[in-house]
Amino acid sequence: MRRVVAGLLSLGLWAVLVVSANPTNAALSSFIRYQAEGPSEGHVDTAVKTYTRADGVKVTLFAALHVADRGYYEELQKRFKECDALLYEMVRDGGVEMTSEIGTDNPLSQLQIGMKRMLGLEFQLEAIDYSQRNFVHADLDPDTFFRLQEERGESILGLMLQAILAEQARQANNPQGTVSGLQLLMAFFSSDRAHALKLLLGQQMESMESMLAGIDQGQDGQGSVLVQGRNEHALKVLGDEIKRGRRKLGIFYGGGHMPDFERRLEALGFKKTDEEWLTAWEIRKKRPAME
Numbered sequence: 001m002r003r004v005v006a007g008l009l010s011l012g013l014w015a016v017l018v019v020s021a022n023p024t025n026a027a028l029s030s031f032i033r034y035q036a037e038g039p040s041e042g043h044v045d046t047a048v049k050t051y052t053r054a055d056g057v058k059v060t061l062f063a064a065l066h067v068a069d070r071g072y073y074e075e076l077q078k079r080f081k082e083c084d085a086l087l088y089e090m091v092r093d094g095g096v097e098m099t100s101e102i103g104t105d106n107p108l109s110q111l112q113i114g115m116k117r118m119l120g121l122e123f124q125l126e127a128i129d130y131s132q133r134n135f136v137h138a139d140l141d142p143d144t145f146f147r148l149q150e151e152r153g154e155s156i157l158g159l160m161l162q163a164i165l166a167e168q169a170r171q172a173n174n175p176q177g178t179v180s181g182l183q184l185l186m187a188f189f190s191s192d193r194a195h196a197l198k199l200l201l202g203q204q205m206e207s208m209e210s211m212l213a214g215i216d217q218g219q220d221g222q223g224s225v226l227v228q229g230r231n232e233h234a235l236k237v238l239g240d241e242i243k244r245g246r247r248k249l250g251i252f253y254g255g256g257h258m259p260d261f262e263r264r265l266e267a268l269g270f271k272k273t274d275e276e277w278l279t280a281w282e283i284r285k286k287r288p289a290m291e
Contacts, residue, residue: 031063031258033277034202040195044202044281046072046255048079049262051270058248058273059238059265063255065205066124067116068280073127075278076252080132083250085241087138087234088130089257091145119201120194121281138237138251140230148225198283205281231260235268 031049036042046063060083062076080086116123140148149155183200190196223229234251241249251261262272 030262031061032065032205032255034205036203040199040285042199042202042283043279044205044283045277046280047258048276048278049258049272050274051262051265052273053268053270056247057242057270059270060248060250060274061258061261061265062250062252063258064124064252065255065280067119067121068124068127069282070122070127072278072280073122073124077129080134080250080252082248083134084246084248085136086132086134086250086252087136087237087241089139089230089234089253090125090137091139091142091230092137093141118193119198119281121198136237136241138234140225140233145225145230148229152225154225192286195283195285198281202281202283227257228260231257231264234261235264 031047033045033047034042035045044065046065048060048062050058050060052058060079062079064076065072113123115121187193187196187200231253234253238249238251253261
């Protein structure tokens with residue numbers, strides 16, 4: 001019973017993080033999409049977009065979902081090899097050697113690992129080989145991250161509360177399209193739980209970018225450390241890599257970071273020159289076993 005309760009709590013938290021946005025704004029999403037294939041199947045895709053500057057420097061934004069199908073991560077890694085430098089996110093000490101266990105002991109990673117198991121997916125930190133020579137750490141270290149949060153009066157729990165309050169207000173004004181606790185409960189106890197949960201959450205996935213935009217204002221209205229602060233640091237690392245002569249670069253961050261990255265690249269004179277979509281979640285019903 002404890003496992004069931006823990007699973008439902010994790011699922012509820014995941015739903016808050018993913019769904020706490022107005023679905024009417026889903027059209028604004030440009031890096032994550034859900035494609036329906038009938039009433040009970042479909043797929044969730046993420047974008048790979050390339051931006052080129054007049055001097056020929058190219059930057060590709062690889063929008064990521066942190067739990068996804070193994071084949072999705074394999075496709076991403078093929079494209080990573082084409083980059084002179086692949087900048088990746090992970091709040092960790094830069095001098096720590098990368099291993100498969102790095103970054104998996106924090107609460108958010110544990111939540112994602114739990115979701116991986118319930119949805120029958122893979123966890124990004126376990127599926128991606130971060131030891132590749134062209135991989136460049138482009139995120140804050142923990143001390144800097146928490147110091148900046150303290151300076152701005154920001155906290156992860158505070159941002160989550162902000163998301164919860166926004167979701168409650170949205171449900172009161174527009175209950176249509178909202179994932180209810182009963183729906184989550186029914187999906188959790190479905191005979192094909194992985195499919196039911198993926199379908200329920202996948203249909204709401206496009207809202208994630210809008211949700212992050214809503215909570216990314218920070219306490220002072222100048223943007224949160226969680227998104228904009230880390231993006232600012234990543235762009236500094238990008239500038240350093242360009243100065244080192246890198247001409248073809250990639251940024252591998254969560255999909256919710258990408259609209260802000262796009263705005264920043266455009267401000268630096270980059271223009272979008274290519275776009276493709278990779279399937280992160282295949283949402284299929286179980287097929288009867290062949291006799």
